[in-house]
Amino acid sequence: MTIIQTPDPEDATGDVAEIYAKDQRDLGYVAEYTRVMAFNPEAYRAWEQLVRAIIAQLGVRRFELVTLAAAQGTRSQHCRLAHGRKSLAVMDADDVEAVARDFHDAGLSEAEVAMMEYAERISTDAASMTEADSLRLRELGFTDREIVDITLAAAARNYFSRAIQALGVAVEVPPDLGDSLRDALLAPL
Template identity: 70%
Template sequence: MSIIRTPEPSEATGEAAAMYAEDLDDLGYVPEYTRVMSVNPEAYRAFEDLVRSVVPVLGKRRYELVTLAAAQALGSEHCRLAHGRKSLHYFDEDDLERIARDYHDAPLSDAEVAMMEYAERLSTDSAAMTEDDAARLRAHGFTDREIVDITLAAAARNFYSRAIQALGVRTEVPPDLSDRLRAALLAPL
C-alpha cells in the first residue's frame, strides 16, 4: 500500500475524478499509481503532455519499446506490466514475450535494438553517456529530433517510475495479461 492517502473512486472529485474515469474506461479499475498521481493532477498532466510531444515523431511502437527498456533498467515492475499491456497493440504476445525476456533476441530491427540499448544506458548511467551514444543512433538512421525524443521518452519513464517506487506504490498485475506474459515482463534480465 502506498505511503500516500488517496480518495476512493467514489470520493474523487475534479481532475482526480477525471483521471480515475480514464482508467476505469481503459482498464476497468483504478490502479494505485493513478490514485497516487491524482494527488497532483497538474504534474501528471504535464507528464502526459511530455509523452504526447514525443509520440508523434517516434510512433507508439517505438515509444513503447523505449519505455519497456527504461522500465526494465529501473526495475520498475509497475511500468513493465502497464506498458507490456499497452504494447500488445503493436506486438503479438509471443513477440512481446521475447522482447520482455531479451529484446536482443526478439523480432526487432537493428535500429529498435539500438534505441532500447540507449534507453537502458540513459536509465542506468546517463552521466557517462557521450556523443558516441548518439552516434550509434545516427548510424541507424535516427535524426537529431528522434534522438532527443528517445531521450525524453526514456527520461520521462525514469521520472514516473522513480516517483511511484519512492511513494511505495504496490505493483498491480493487469488482469487481462496472460500468466506467461506476466512472467516474462516480471523476469529479471
C-alpha cells in the same frame, strides 16, 4: 504499500475524478500508480501532455519499446507491466513476451535494439554517456529529432518509474495479461 492516502474512485472529484475515469475506461480499474500520481493532478496532466508530445513524433511502437527498456533499467515492474500491456496495441503477445525476456533476441531490427540499449543505458548510467551513444543511433538512421524523442521518452519513464517506486506504490498485475507474458514482464531485472 504507499503511505499516500488517495480518495476511492467513488469519492474522487474534479480533475482527480477525470483522471480516475480515464483509467477506468482504459484499464477497467483505477491503477494504484494513477491514484498516487493524481494526488497532484496538474503535474499528472503535464506528464500526460509530455508523453503525448513524444508519441506524436516517435510513434507508439518506438515509444513502447523505449519505455520497456527504460523500465527495465530502472527495475520498475510497475512500468514493465503497464507498458507490456500497452504494447499489445502494436505488437502481438508473443513478440511483447520475447522483448520482455531479452530484447536482443526478440527479432527486432538492429535500429530497434540499439534504441532500446540507449534507453536502458539512460536508466542505468546516463552520467557516463557520450556523443558516441547518440552517434550510434544516427548511424542507424535516426534523425536528430528522433534521437531527442528517444532520449525524452527514456528520461520521462525514469521520472515516473522512480516517483512511484519512491512513494512505495504497490505493483499491480493487469488482470488481462496472459500468464506467460505476465511472468516475462515480472522476471527479475
